[in-house]
């Protein structure tokens with residue numbers, strides 16, 4: 067079999083790679099530098115707060131997804147299952163625990179240091195809490211700080227909820243962070259970082275919204291997961307993130323000006339045949355193959371919910387330097403999976419309209435009840451309301467046992483045939499009208 | 500006093516009346532009454548009671564109803580409980596319910612609250628966020644707001660007033676209910692042969708769908724009967740069951756465990772009814788505050804509650820010791836993340852304390868118990884042999 071073509075990389079991707087390499091290097095050097103390490107989650111992360119204490123964040127989900135991409139996850143998951151974790155539970159948790167039991171080797175081959183603090187700030191998923199309860203036992207004696215984020219059960223963020231979160235931050239989370247960092251919170255520094263967060267957030271929204279153009283210069287799902295990387299993780303609130311998004315925006319604008327389609331690992335997409343909105347996370351173990359199926363069909367993902375798990379900035383939220391703690395609270399509560407189902411349906415329906423999508427597709431993840439429970443009803447609602455063809459495929463994040471290439475390809479091929487036929491009918495109708 | 504068999508028969512019917520006939524007729528008896536369905540695990544039913552309502556536990560359909568439509572709403576890798584609930588919501592079973600409460604125990608129940616919103620079932624559908632912060636001025640305040648939302652919902656339907664006397668009265672009734680339930684468990688601890696695990700299960704489950712006053716009467720009568728000797732002791736081991744707090748095992752499974760040689764001396768099947776440990780003060784001028792405080796300081800251990808500084812493992816070991824049990828059976832619904840993610844650590848803690856344990860998974864409509872029975876039988880034999 068021929069080797070797959072070397073993936074095409076944009077400058078911004080190289081920049082991001084460097085940023086990550088530097089972070090992992092810093093993490094590898096903590097013994098020498100004495101920097102403290104905080105394990106925390108992507109949705110509802112308090113990155114600016116962590117960085118304002120000069121501590122280094124580690125995101126176990128990112129480790130898990132990278133293990134998936136590096137084909138290490140199957141063995142890690144097996145390891146955790148040997149410890150007694152059921153086959154049925156979230157594979158991110160098992161992959162992370164398996165990785166930890168195997169020396170916690172990060173993507174750059176260096177070992178990730180153990181945590182000095184487990185910062186359980188999480189949103190939109192119950193499993194996060196169970197995950198850190200387990201980690202707390204695997205790292206005995208490590209302090210743990212919990213920030214409980216209320217759910218937007220009523221489709222809104224209320225002042226009581228904000229107050230609850232700010233109180234937790236002030237009275238419990240920040241004092242623990244101060245204790246671990248050995249210094250007091252510098253509110254001015256935090257506030258300054260928030261300005262940078264907002265600047266990067268503005269740029270990210272502009273980038274994602276370029277997909278409203280035809281053809282779209284970006285893929286807002288497969289490439290989107292790279293675009294959100296810095297802002298969803300260790301770089302929000304930094305100059306590096308702002309520079310990254312400036313560079314990315316420049317590239318995207320250039321492609322837009324030239325009327326070019328998205329860059330994919332297989333090369334530029336020459337003809338945009340279908341525009342889709344996708345709900346659900348991608349599969350990581352076969353990420354490139356998965357993406358290629360869409361590339362081969364000329365399908366572009368113009369908007370996705372997954373790229374909103376770490377913040378729904380296109381609905382207008384920005385970190386606010388004038389109310390740093392309140393805006394951290396609102397940020398946590400605003401993340402996509404913390405929105406109730408009617409909000410999620412409205413949000414996706416608006417995407418279909420605003421991004422002129424031809425169809426709506428769900429990639430339902432076996433691991434993830436937070437996304438998956440209720441998705442079939444969401445799909446029906448969207449079909450009813452938007453009258454676009456809907457598609458449904460199933461896979462897993464990092465457990466290769468649940469990625470069936472042939473099955474997914476077959477389903478997608480039938481789905482694209484349906485989209486094709488609909489296009490033909492609509493063109494005929496338009497001509498006869 | 501009624502005969503025990505008669506009471507047990509009634510409870511076995513009530514426990515699985517998926518049309519909720521008793522609750523419906525209770526509502527029709529008088530104007531202004533409301534029916535509020537709540538899902539596992541815990542909800543302070545006292546609130547609904549004091550507002551002229553009946554809080555009805557909705558635990559799924561078990562193996563008592565064929566799921567036709569509900570399955571079309573869920574992928575194969577999601578637990579079974581919500582399918583049955585959707586099935587009930589799509590037929591006439593829940594028609595007379597005024598509102599629904601979805602306690603914050605997992606993402607399935609959470610998202611089910613959204614499905615009820617989308618389908619516009621009942622006059623209100625509330626996701627009930629338990630605080631995971633147990634400081635009275637932080638989590639306590641938040642919890643009070645959560646309860647207040649439900650008070651407002653009910654009042655907007657029936658206009659009932661909530662004064663502290665009424666709420667104190669309701670608190671007293673539910674205190675009584677928990678005391679009586681604990682008494683049954685205490686009697687069974689000494690004389691487990693007097694009431695089978697299945698009968699105990701029916702009695703407690705019936706309590707979720709009938710008024711608390713009636714349930715208290717049933718419990719009192721059962722206790723009176725249990726003070727008399729009945730049944731024959733057999734050479735069974737004594738086990739605690741854990742992990743079954745939400746989706747319920749089929750009754751056949753509970754029976755199989757007992758028939759395999761295990762007296763179930765404690766369990767978490769009806770955890771919501773036993774959630775608060777001890778009494779809630781029922782003579783204060785802030786009964787709502789008393790309920791809030793009880794949640795913060797008297798909650799039992801559970802997979803739904805953040806347990807750092809309050810270890811579930813330690814509490815499970817204490818429970819095993821206080822019940823004089825010889826082993827633990829981890830019995831959880833398939834695809835139940837909260838229960839299954841807790842299991843490895845709890846098993847480790849049991850192992851470290853020398854408590855023999857086994858584990859298995861089920862669906863609420865599992866029809867085959869042969870393997871589980873064999874497993875439980877081997878477990879029982881091994882304890883008898885090595886104890």
Ligand code: SF4
Pocket residue numbers: 127156157158159190191192193194433434435436437463
């Ligand atoms: S259940 Fe989903 S959101 Fe939660 S930890 Fe697992 S993958 Fe992440």
Ligand code: SF4
Pocket residue numbers: 578579580581604605606607608745746832834835836837838
């Ligand atoms: S059985 Fe478990 S996963 Fe399913 S609804 Fe209940 S708690 Fe949630």
